[in-house]
Structures are given as C-alpha cells and as structure tokens.
Amino acid sequence: MLELRLVQGSLLKKVMDSIKDLVNDANFDCSATGFSLQAMDSSHVALVALLLRSEGFEHYRCDRNISMGMNLGNMAKMLKCAGNDDIITIKADDGSDTVTFMFESPTQDKIADFEMKLMDIDSEHLGIPEAEYHAIVRMPSAEFARICKDLSSIGDTVVISVTKEGVKFSTRGDIGTANIVCRQNTTVDKPEEATVIEMNEPVSLTFALRYMNSFTKASPLSSTVTISLSSELPVVVEYKIAEMGYIRFYLAPKIEEEEDESKP
Amino acid sequence: MLELRLVQGSLLKKVMDSIKDLVNDANFDCSATGFSLQAMDSSHVALVALLLRSEGFEHYRCDRNISMGMNLGNMAKMLKCAGNDDIITIKADDGSDTVTFMFESPTQDKIADFEMKLMDIDSEHLGIPEAEYHAIVRMPSAEFARICKDLSSIGDTVVISVTKEGVKFSTRGDIGTANIVCRQNTTVDKPEEATVIEMNEPVSLTFALRYMNSFTKASPLSSTVTISLSSELPVVVEYKIAEMGYIRFYLAPKIEEEEDESKP
Amino acid sequence: MLELRLVQGSLLKKVMDSIKDLVNDANFDCSATGFSLQAMDSSHVALVALLLRSEGFEHYRCDRNISMGMNLGNMAKMLKCAGNDDIITIKADDGSDTVTFMFESPTQDKIADFEMKLMDIDSEHLGIPEAEYHAIVRMPSAEFARICKDLSSIGDTVVISVTKEGVKFSTRGDIGTANIVCRQNTTVDKPEEATVIEMNEPVSLTFALRYMNSFTKASPLSSTVTISLSSELPVVVEYKIAEMGYIRFYLAPKIEEEEDESKP
Numbered sequence: 001m002l003e004l005r006l007v008q009g010s011l012l013k014k015v016m017d018s019i020k021d022l023v024n025d026a027n028f029d030c031s032a033t034g035f036s037l038q039a040m041d042s043s044h045v046a047l048v049a050l051l052l053r054s055e056g057f058e059h060y061r062c063d064r065n066i067s068m069g070m071n072l073g074n075m076a077k078m079l080k081c082a083g084n085d086d087i088i089t090i091k092a093d094d095g096s097d098t099v100t101f102m103f104e105s106p107t108q109d110k111i112a113d114f115e116m117k118l119m120d121i122d123s124e125h126l127g128i129p130e131a132e133y134h135a136i137v138r139m140p141s142a143e144f145a146r147i148c149k150d151l152s153s154i155g156d157t158v159v160i161s162v163t164k165e166g167v168k169f170s171t172r173g174d175i176g177t178a179n180i181v182c183r184q185n186t187t188v189d190k191p192e193e194a195t196v197i198e199m200n201e202p203v204s205l206t207f208a209l210r211y212m213n214s215f216t217k218a219s220p221l222s223s224t225v226t227i228s229l230s231s232e233l234p235v236v237v238e239y240k241i242a243e244m245g246y247i248r249f250y251l252a253p254k255i256e257e258e259e260d261e262s263k264p
Numbered sequence: 265m266l267e268l269r270l271v272q273g274s275l276l277k278k279v280m281d282s283i284k285d286l287v288n289d290a291n292f293d294c295s296a297t298g299f300s301l302q303a304m305d306s307s308h309v310a311l312v313a314l315l316l317r318s319e320g321f322e323h324y325r326c327d328r329n330i331s332m333g334m335n336l337g338n339m340a341k342m343l344k345c346a347g348n349d350d351i352i353t354i355k356a357d358d359g360s361d362t363v364t365f366m367f368e369s370p371t372q373d374k375i376a377d378f379e380m381k382l383m384d385i386d387s388e389h390l391g392i393p394e395a396e397y398h399a400i401v402r403m404p405s406a407e408f409a410r411i412c413k414d415l416s417s418i419g420d421t422v423v424i425s426v427t428k429e430g431v432k433f434s435t436r437g438d439i440g441t442a443n444i445v446c447r448q449n450t451t452v453d454k455p456e457e458a459t460v461i462e463m464n465e466p467v468s469l470t471f472a473l474r475y476m477n478s479f480t481k482a483s484p485l486s487s488t489v490t491i492s493l494s495s496e497l498p499v500v501v502e503y504k505i506a507e508m509g510y511i512r513f514y515l516a517p518k519i520e521e522e523e524d525e526s527k528p
Numbered sequence: 529m530l531e532l533r534l535v536q537g538s539l540l541k542k543v544m545d546s547i548k549d550l551v552n553d554a555n556f557d558c559s560a561t562g563f564s565l566q567a568m569d570s571s572h573v574a575l576v577a578l579l580l581r582s583e584g585f586e587h588y589r590c591d592r593n594i595s596m597g598m599n600l601g602n603m604a605k606m607l608k609c610a611g612n613d614d615i616i617t618i619k620a621d622d623g624s625d626t627v628t629f630m631f632e633s634p635t636q637d638k639i640a641d642f643e644m645k646l647m648d649i650d651s652e653h654l655g656i657p658e659a660e661y662h663a664i665v666r667m668p669s670a671e672f673a674r675i676c677k678d679l680s681s682i683g684d685t686v687v688i689s690v691t692k693e694g695v696k697f698s699t700r701g702d703i704g705t706a707n708i709v710c711r712q713n714t715t716v717d718k719p720e721e722a723t724v725i726e727m728n729e730p731v732s733l734t735f736a737l738r739y740m741n742s743f744t745k746a747s748p749l750s751s752t753v754t755i756s757l758s759s760e761l762p763v764v765v766e767y768k769i770a771e772m773g774y775i776r777f778y779l780a781p782k783i784e785e786e787e788d789e790s791k792p
Contacts, residue, residue, distance in 0.1 A: 074439040081414035081442070098440070109449045109459065110407070114418070116440040143638070150609035154642070175602040176626070176644040178609070185637045195637065338703040345678035345706070362704070373713045373723065374671070378682070380704040 002030055002066060002092040005059035009088030009103065011052075011221070011241060016076040018218035018239075018247060019048050023072055027123050031065045034245065035090075038125055046211050047234070047250040049128065056244030058087075068092060068099055069121035075101075078114040092118075128250070133228040133236075134203040135162035139182060139195040141225040141239065145216035147180050152209045154178045157254060161204035162197060162229060171209070192223035203229045205253040212237070215249040266294055266330060266356040269323035273352030273367065275316075275485070275505060280340040282482035282503075282511060283312050287336055289385050295329045298509065299354075302389055310475050311498070311514040313392065320508030322351075332356060332363055333385035339365075342378040356382075392514070397492040397500075398467040399426040403446060403459040405489040405503065409480035411444050416473045418442045421518060425468035426461060426493060435473070456487040467493045469517040476501070479513040530558055530594060530620040533587035537616030537631065539580075539749070539769060544604040546746035546767075546775060547576050551600055555651050559593045562773065563618075566653055574739050575762070575778040577656065584772030586615075596620060596627055597649035603629075606642040620646075656778070661756040661764075662731040663690035667710060667723040669753040669767065673744035675708050680737045682706045685782060689732035690725060690757060699737070720751040731757045733781040740765070743777040 006012055019037075026039035026048075034053040041048070054060040082088055082103040089102040096118075103112040147169050151158050155171030155178070162168075166183040185195045218239040219225070228236040234250040241247060270276060283303075290303035290312075298317040305312070318324040346352055346367040353366040360382075367376040411433050415422050419435030419442070426432075430447040448461045479501045483489070486503040493499050498514040505511060534540055547567075554567035554576075562581040569576070582588040610616055610631040617630040624646075631640040675697050679686050683699030683706070690696075694711040713723045746767040747753070756764040762778040769775060 071439070077417045077439065078442070080417065107449075108447075110444065110446050112414075112442065112444040114440060114442045150640075153605045153608065175599070175605065176642060178606070178640065178642045180638065180640040182638050183636075185635075335703070341681045341703065342706070344681065371713075372711075374708065374710050376678075376706065376708040378704060378706045 001061065001063050001094055002090065003059065003061040004030075004035060004057050004090045006052075006056070006088050006090075007058045008242075009082050009086045010084045011244070012088050013079045013082060013084070014218075014220045015050060015052075015241070015247060016072065016079050018221060019050070020072045020076040021217065022046065022214050022249075023048055025069060025071050025119060025121050027067045027069050027121050029065070029067050029125075030062045032062055036245075039123065041211075041214075045208075045251065046214075047126070047128075049246075049248045049250070051245035052241065053245050056241075059089075063094070066092070069119035070099070070116065071119060074116060078116060081112065081114065083110075131230065131233055132200070133230045133233070134201050135197065135199040135229045137162060137167045137195070137197050137227045137229070138224055139167070139227075140193055141216070141219040141222055143182065143195075144225045144227070145219045147182075148209060148212045148216050151178055151180070152213055156209055157206050158209050158212060159204060159206045160227070160229060160235075161202070162199055163202050164197065164199055166195070167197060167227075203231055205229055205231065205235065206255075207235060207251055207253060211249075211251050215251075218247050218249075221247060265325065265327050265358055266354065267323065267325045268294075268299060268321050268354045270316075270320070270352050270354075271322045272506075273346050273350045274348045275508070276352050277343045277346060277348070278482075278484045279314060279316075279505070279511060280336065280343050282485060283314070284336045284340040285481065286310065286478050286513075287312055289333065289335050289383060291331045291333050291385050291387050293329070293331050293389075294326045296326055300509075303387065305475075305478075309472075309515065310478075311390070311392075313510075313512045313514070315509035315511075316505065317509050320505075323353075327358070330356070333383035334363070334380065335383060338380060342380060345376065345378065347374075395494065395497055396464070397494045397497070398465050399461065399463040399493045401426060401431050401459070401461050401491045401493070402488055403431070403491075404457055405480070405483040405486055407446065407459075408489050408491070409483045411446075412473060412476045412480050415442055415444070416477055420473055421470050422473050422476060423468060423470045424491070424493065424499075425466070426463055427466050428461065428463055431459070431461060431491075467495055469493055469495065469499065470519075471499060471515055471517060475513075475515050479515075482511050482513075485511060529589065529591050529622055530618065531587065531589045532558075532563060532585050532618045534580075534584070534616050534618075535586045536770075537610050537614045538612045539772070540616050541607045541610060541612070542746075542748045543578060543580075543769070543775060544600065544607050546749060547578070548600045548604040549745065550574065550742050550777075551576055553597065553599050553647060553649050555595045555597050555649050557593070557595050557653075558590045560590055564773075567651065569739075569742075573736075573779065574742075575654070575656075577774075577776045577778070579773035579775075580769065581773050584769075587617075591622070594620070597647035598627070598644065599647060602644060606644060609640065609642065611638075659758065659761055660728070661758045661761070662729050663725065663727040663757045665690060665695045665723070665725050665755045665757070666752055667695070667755075668721055669744070669747040669750055671710065671723075672753045672755070673747045675710075676737060676740045676744050679706055679708070680741055684737055685734050686737050686740060687732060687734045688755070688757065688763075689730070690727055691730050692725070692727055694723070695725060695755075731759055733757055733759065733763065734783075735763060735779055735781060739777075739779050743779075746775050746777075749775060 022041045023039045037050040086103040091100040101114045151171040155173035159170040169180045215237045222239040226238045234252045237249040286305045287303045301314040350367040355364040365378045415435040419437035423434040433444045482503040490502045498516045501513040550569045551567045565578040614631040619628040629642045679699040683701035687698040697708045712725045743765045750767040754766045762780045765777040
C-alpha cells in the first residue's frame with residue numbers, strides 16, 4: 001500500500017505544471033527513499049528527473065517499490081483542482097490499477113478525492129553518473145527565465161558562454177543579434193539574488209531555446225536555478241524543491257551550429 | 265413613463281454579465297413593485313428569474329406596467345460602458361420603441377446616454393409555485409463556482425448528494441472520477457463563509473455541469489449561493505442581490521443517468 | 529557617431545508600443561536638437577510625429593544628422609527585452625548599416641546589446657505649420673481612451689463636438705446610439721484630472737474610431753491628452769513625454785458623414 005501525505009500540496013501542482021508540456025506519459029517510481037520520475041520528452045531530446053524525498057512528506061508509507069504509469073496531462077488536470085493551501089495525499093492499493101489524489105482544505109471543511117486510471121508504460125531507467133562540469137552557474141530563476149524568453153523573440157538557439165567574469169547568452173535571427181551578459185555578483189541583499197559562477201575552464205555551448213523555455217516553467221518551484229555546463233555532457237538545469245529534492249532537466253548541446261557559421 | 269435610478273450601477277452590470285450568455289433576448293417587466301425578468305435559456309432547458317424590487321432604487325417611477333424586449337448581448341455591451349462607480353438610470357417614454365441607459369460618473373463630470381432599440385418578443389410568463397424542498401444548501405458562492413469548474417475538467421455531469429453531514433459533488437469522465445465533499449460548517453468567522461444544510465430527507469440528483477457553470481457567473485452578485493433540491497422539482501440556484509432582490513436559475517435534473525449505469 | 533543614453537528607458541518602450549501597430553517602417557531622424565520621427569500609418573491616413581529632445585537624454589552625442597530606417601515591429605521586439613528600470617543606449621557608428629540598443633540593469637549586473645539591421649526607407653518630411661485651432665480640449669488620457677473604447681462597441685465613427693460647457697463624443701451603430709459628455713472641470717484635486725476647454729468657436733467633427741483607438745495606445749506616456757480641433761485641419765491628438773518632447777497623431781476628419789445623415 002502507498003500513502004504519501006504532502007502538507008504543502010502546491011509543490012506538487014507546480015511540479016506538474018513544469019513538466020506536463022514536456023512529457024506526455026511517465027512512470028512515477030515510489031520506494032522507501034522517495035517519490036521520483038525519470039522521463040524523456042516526447043521528441044526524445046530532453047530528459048527530466050524529479051525527486052521528492054520521503055522526509056519531505058508529513059506521512060510517507062510505501063510498503064514495496066512500485067512504478068505507476070500516468071498521463072501527466074490528466075494528472076495535472078486533477079491536481080489543478082486542489083486549492084493552493086490544500087494538503088495532498090497520493091494513495092494506491094497494492095495491485096490496483098488506479099491512483100487516488102486526495103485534497104484536504106486547511107480547515108478540513110472540504111475534502112476531495114480524484115481517482116485516475118494507471119497506464120502501462122515501457123521505460124528504461126537511465127543511470128546518470130555524477131560528473132565533473134567545466135562550469136556551474138547559479139542565478140535567480142526569474143532572471144534565467146526572462147533571458148530565455150527575450151532571446152526567443154530574436155532567434156531559435158542560445159549560445160551560453162561562461163568566463164570568470166560572467167555568463168553570456170547570445171542568439172541571432174533574421175532581425176538581428178542579441179547578447180546578454182550577467183556578471184558574477186555575490187554582494188546582494190538576498191542570497192537568492194546572487195549570480196555565482198564556479199568555473200574550471202571556459203565553456204561555450206549552443207542549445208535549442210524551445211527546450212530552455214520549457215525548462216523555465218519550473219521557475220515557481222525555486223528562486224534560483226543552477227546550470228551545469230561541460231563540453232562533453234548534456235547541460236543540467238536544476239531547480240531545487242525546498243528541502244525535499246529537485247527537478248533536473250538534461251539537454252544535449254547542438255554541435256552543427258559552428259560549422260554552419262564557417263560556411264561562406 | 266419609466267425612470268429607474270440605481271445608485272449602485274455596478275449591480276446591473278453584474279446582472280447582465282451573469283445572464284447574457286444564457287439568454288439571448290428577453291422581456292424586462294416593469295411594474296410598481298419592481299423590475300423583473302423571466303426567461304428560458306436559448307436551448308429551453310434552464311429558466312432564469314430576476315427581481316430588482318422598487319425599494320432598492322434611489323428613484324423609481326413606473327406609471328404603468330410595461331414589458332420591454334431587449335437583446336441581452338447588446339444591453340450588456342452598453343452597460344459595459346458604464347463605470348463601476350457610475351449611477352445608472354433606465355428611461356423609457358410611453359409608447360417609445362427605445363430605452364435609454366444613462367450613466368453618471370460620481371463627480372457628475374461625465375454623463376453618457378446610450379439609446380437602444382426595443383424588440384417584440386413572444387414570451388409566456390410561467391407561474392413558479394413556492395415549493396417544499398428535500399434539502400437546502402447554503403454555501404460560499406466562490407466555493408460552489410470553483411467546484412463546478414473543477415468537476416468540468418473531469419466530466420460533463422455532476423451528482424449532488426445531500427446528507428446531514430454534508431453535500432457531495434461527484435462526476436466521472438474518461439480520465440477518472442472525482443468526489444468533493446463539503447461539510448456542514450457554521451462555526452466560521454464570517455457568516456458568508458458558512459456551509460449550512462437544511463435537510464428533510466437525503467437527496468441525490470444529477471445535473472449538466474455546463475448549466476451549473478453558466479449559473480455561477482452570477483457569483484460576483486453575492487458571497488453566498490443557495491441550492492434548493494427536491495427529487496420532483498428543478499433545482500433552484502439562487503443568488504441574492506443586496507437588499508433588492510435575487511437572481512434564480514432553475515434546472516431540471518437528468519434522469520437517464522442511473523439507467524445508463526445499470527447497463528452491463 | 530551616435531550615442532544616446534536614456535536613463536528612463538521605459539519611455540522608449542512605451543513610445544514603441546504606442547506606434548508599432550500604426551506604422552510598419554519609418555526613419556528615425558537624429559540631429560543635435562533631438563531624436564525624432566515622422567511617419568504616415570500604413571494606410572496613409574494618419575500621421576505620427578515623435579520628438580525626444582536632446583536635453584532629455586543623460587548623454588546625447590550626434591556628430592552629424594542621420595536618418596535611420598527601422599522596422600518598428602522588430603525594434604519593439606528588441607525593446608521589449610529591456611527591463612522597465614533599465615537604462616537604454618542607442619548606438620550607431622558612422623556609415624554603419626546597423627543600430628545597437630544597449631540595456632543596462634540598474635545594478636549593472638546585467639548588460640544586453642541588441643543589434644538590428646537598418647533599412648532604406650523613402651520618405652518625405654512634411655512641414656506641419658503651427659496653426660490656430662477652433663477648440664483645444666485637455667483631459668485625462670485614461671478617460672479619453674475609455675471613451676474611444678466604449679464607443680467602438682457601438683459604432684465605427686465618433687463625432688467630437690465642443691461647446692463652452694464641455695466636449696461631447698457621439699456614435700451610432702446597428703444596436704443604437706451613444707453620447708458621452710465630459711464637462712469642463714478645473715476644480716479637481718490633481719491637475720492631471722482636469723478637463724479644460726479652450727474654445728474660439730464651436731466645432732463638431734467626425735473621425736474613424738479605429739484610428740482614435742490606435743492613438744490611445746500612447747496613454748501610458750502621459751496622464752493627460754490634448755485634442756486640438758479645427759474644421760479646416762486634421763485633428764491633433766497629443767501626448768506629452770515628460771520634459772522631453774511629445775508624440776502627436778494627426779487625422780483628417782471624415783466629411784461624408786453629414787451628407788449620409790441628410791438622406792431620407
């Protein structure tokens with residue numbers, strides 16, 4: 001039997017809003033350690049990894065490891081019906097082909113339960129090794145979202161270049177070019193407003209803005225975002241989920257870009 | 265001659281917004297007692313009854329009973345042009361085929377008059393007898409609106425079931441099922457936040473969510489809604505209009521529903 | 529070389545938002561006195577004239593008069609990427625076929641430069657003589673915008689009539705007629721809330737509401753609007769730009785209107 005009670009139910013609503021447009025169907029994996037998901041986006045280009053550790057739940061009971069296949073669009077529809085202050089409980093009986101989401105209002109006057117059919121989804125779990133990155137940028141998540149949105153009005157791809165002084169986001173399109181530089185800046189009033197750059201060596205990589213924009217839908221989950229870059233690895237865009245875990249997006253850099261520019 | 269002056273003009277704007285999508289054309293009936301309307305929705309399934317008593321107007325002159333046929337969409341367009349703090353006066357000369365809406369800004373610096381053609385509309389006035397209901401639920405109008413909206417994302421119909429403990433709203437659709445229970449609750453800080461259930465006998469009735477959602481457009485008129493249920497009568501969804509009257513929506517329960525479910 | 533630094537960059541964003549739907553391509557003219565634009569709308573009915581005087585810029589360097597042809601839609605796209613508190617610098621090298629917009633965040637942590645291709649645009653500069661007007665109305669810009677929007681829901685044209693007592697805006701359409709009168713009113717708490725009428729002789733002119741509505745997009749630039757009317761001249765709808773200049777819209781009155789109404 002599975003019973004996970006999350007007092008801050010709005011977290012789960014935000015998680016669904018951040019991945020439902022990227023991934024259609026996915027298995028949620030439940031074990032003693034936590035509630036997790038790993039899935040490729042529908043065009044098999046980006047990877048999403050979610051972890052909500054068991055300690056973050058007010059009540060966490062998971063008798064045996066189970067994997068529950070869900071349509072994320074439908075799950076998001078149901079979670080949208082939870083109030084922002086509601087307590088959300090996820091329940092499933094052993095062997096059942098349904099999952100129940102229960103929403104309790106803070107005053108306990110209103111109690112809703114939504115039951116959803118589970119699906120069989122083939123999926124292979126990729127091992128993602130811990131890796132060394134050439135550069136790690138931590139910056140306000142709203143700033144990163146704004147930059148990705150702004151550059152999308154000019155071009156389709158973004159070149160992210162990191163030096164000791166700062167991180168530069170560049171694009172070019174039919175109407176012109178754009179460069180946005182964010183300087184390292186740690187002398188801010190609030191730590192979440194800092195832009196912090198850890199760099200082992202300079203790096204410059206190109207990504208599709210469409211995916212970056214999709215990732216930034218997770219911005220409501222965290223005031224900061226961490227971007228880990230390496231020329232040999234997919235970029236990791238990570239949003240921490242308050243004391244519970246994280247949502248991470250992986251995206252391989254584009255490599256054709258520079259060849260295109262070298263043409264006459 | 266007719267001249268009705270309503271200081272709180274925004275009330276009339278809200279009334280129009282709550283019925284203009286349900287009813288296309290209707291007769292407004294004016295008599296010494298008040299300004300009223302009774303109309304079927306365009307698919308002849310739901311009935312709307314509006315009453316604004318003469319005492320609620322700052323000035324109310326109606327020399328003889330008249331019935332003015334109006335296109336509610338056009339009337340709503342004109343009333344949209346009134347400011348929220350404007351005083352609205354409805355004027356019509358005897359035998360005239362037009363009605364004039366006058367809007368005065370609170371400072372009297374801006375005065376607008378909008379003149380609209382009247383229409384001839386055939387309509388029969390239904391007598392609605394006072395009736396005994398099996399159960400009467402009073403609850404916050406915003407809560408009822410939220411529940412109808414939430415359930416619409418899952419199914420097309422709602423089963424409303426009342427017991428002494430509370431009222432349950434249920435639906436089912438392709439993606440699953442949903443049940444929302446609101447408990448009787450009278451120990452609240454503000455009386456308009458209470459959920460109060462008067463029950464003579466338990467009742468469980470099925471309604472089309474499309475209409476319920478349409479009725480909830482009247483929520484800005486009142487912080488509470490009263491739902492009167494009886495297995496032999498249409499449900500009445502009533503919004504009081506501050507010390508002036510009410511808007512009531514009548515809708516017959518669906519009866520096929522249970523037969524459908526008894527099929528294999 | 530050209531380098532214009534505007535601390536209140538949001539002004540430029542608002543200017544673009546107010547004209548980008550009216551004019552597609554236009555030459556910006558730069559001289560020692562200021563940054564200006566004069567352009568007909570795409571259907572050659574209305575004229576826009578913009579002036580930002582050099583004194584309004586924190587730094588203003590313009591070595592020689594130049595005219596820069598820009599696509600206003602693209603320019604607006606780029607300026608949309610500037611934050612509302614950003615300092616905007618417009619830069620162009622002599623003989624260059626590009627212009628650069630630089631956006632600096634108030635804390636200098638984020639610096640963006642957007643480079644846009646210039647265009648060759650044929651345009652003749654019309655001399656607009658200072659003229660005497662029959663009547664000049666100054667009123668709150670939000671009020672004027674509201675009136676134009678409201679009347680558009682009833683008809684296509686507005687008759688603006690000025691007498692000593694006030695200014696009347698009228699329209700008629702299929703669903704009826706509308707008249708809105710704003711009285712002269714100078715005893716207000718804030719000077720920008722006044723409606724002030726200077727009248728040499730009464731005037732009554734008809735204009736296309738589509739254009740008036742388009743002009744009111746400049747409302748965020750100024751809390752008041754000045755409407756100068758004369759039966760022999762195009763109307764001038766002027767929004768002052770805080771201590772820097774103005775944006776003026778010119779539109780010829782419609783003359784067929786009255787003949788139409790005299791028909792049986």
